[in-house]
Amino acid sequence: KAGVTQTPRYLIKTRGQQVTLSCSPISGHRSVSWYQQTPGQGLQFLFEYFSETQRNKGNFPGRFSGRQFSNSRSEMNVSTLELGDSALYLCASSMGLAATGELFFGEGSRLTVL
């Protein structure tokens, strides 16, 4: 069974540009969550989607957005990139409604903003 796949794995952008990251969840998983990981801050919740609907959102500015498609694949977009957006962006999928199950993480997309 294939795991969570994130693309691209590495990317470099300059300030002011925008970026789109993609996440393909494990087959059958309907929930996709996104986290930002930075040294010293740990993982910070960005948003969660379930059946194409945003179910929860973290405390990030509106430059951060996401969506989920009917096949459960998800994308997140960051517009007007800032240096502080450099981070590892992790996507995680899970099966269902109750948040007591396991989150399955991808290997992440490492974004460097110059």
Added chain:
Amino acid sequence: AQSVTQLDSQVPVFEEAPVELRCNYSSSVSVYLFWYVQYPNQGLQLLLKYLSGSTLVKGINGFEAEFNKSQTSFHLRKPSVHISDTAEYFCAVSDDPGTYKYIFGTGTRLKVLA
């Protein structure tokens, strides 16, 4: 708002010695607690979780954790570590069963020495 504290950013320990990684959370309301491990250049993997019931939870790779409601703690232990346990360990909490918005600690880097 819920918060998670992992007081130790780094823990060096000799191979075959016991280890305890500390985790405290802020609220004593009903919570779900998790420990995840991240190996270099990989995503996070669930070690164990506490949802309800027995306060001693056993996980994979010989790890266990004890839920202490009065001290709002969920410390992770292993009686004898191996070199392969070298990784970063994250404690996470959720107080909302309806979503996967987890609050993660900043992580503890476990370094096992030969």
